[in-house]
Amino acid sequence: MVAASGQRIDPATFRAQQAGQLAWSTSATTTSGILTVTFPAAFAAAPSFVTQVVSGSGSAIRATVLVLTVSTTQATLRVDLNASATTSGTVHWIATDMS
Numbered sequence: 263m264v265a266a267s268g269q270r271i272d273p274a275t276f277r278a279q280q281a282g283q284l285a286w287s288t289s290a291t292t293t294s295g296i297l298t299v300t301f302p303a304a305f306a307a308a309p310s311f312v313t314q315v316v317s318g319s320g321s322a323i324r325a326t327v328l329v330l331t332v333s334t335t336q337a338t339l340r341v342d343l344n345a346s347a348t349t350s351g352t353v354h355w356i357a358t359d360m361s
Contacts, residue, residue, distance in 0.1 A: 278305065278359040283316075286341055287350035296330075299337045299355055308332045309357040313339060316354050327353055 284297050301309075313327045324344035331338045341353065 281356045283352050283354045285352050294340055294342045297339045301335055301357060305334045305359050307361040308334055310360045311337050311357050313353050313355045316352050325351055
């Protein structure tokens with residue numbers, strides 16, 4: 263099997279992955295908020311967890327995501343808004359079993 267980037271993936275060692283997205287919204291005066299991702303299926307050990315802000319609304323879309331905790335069943339994130347005009351957005355996430 264060959265990945266889109268050209269890296270070879272060995273099916274015998276391919277690791278379980280789950281992915282999804284979370285929508286968030288806030289008032290113009292809020293500067294951060296907590297989001298929780300609940301994995302559809304539990305991992306055997308805490309997975310590697312990566313996030314990316316992919317969209318937003320407002321005149322100046324600036325937001326960052328900090329992963330606070332990761333367990334076998336969920337991850338907790340904090341979204342920090344760097345511009346008060348950012349009022350909503352979407353965070354995509356990928357969790358990969360590294361055991």
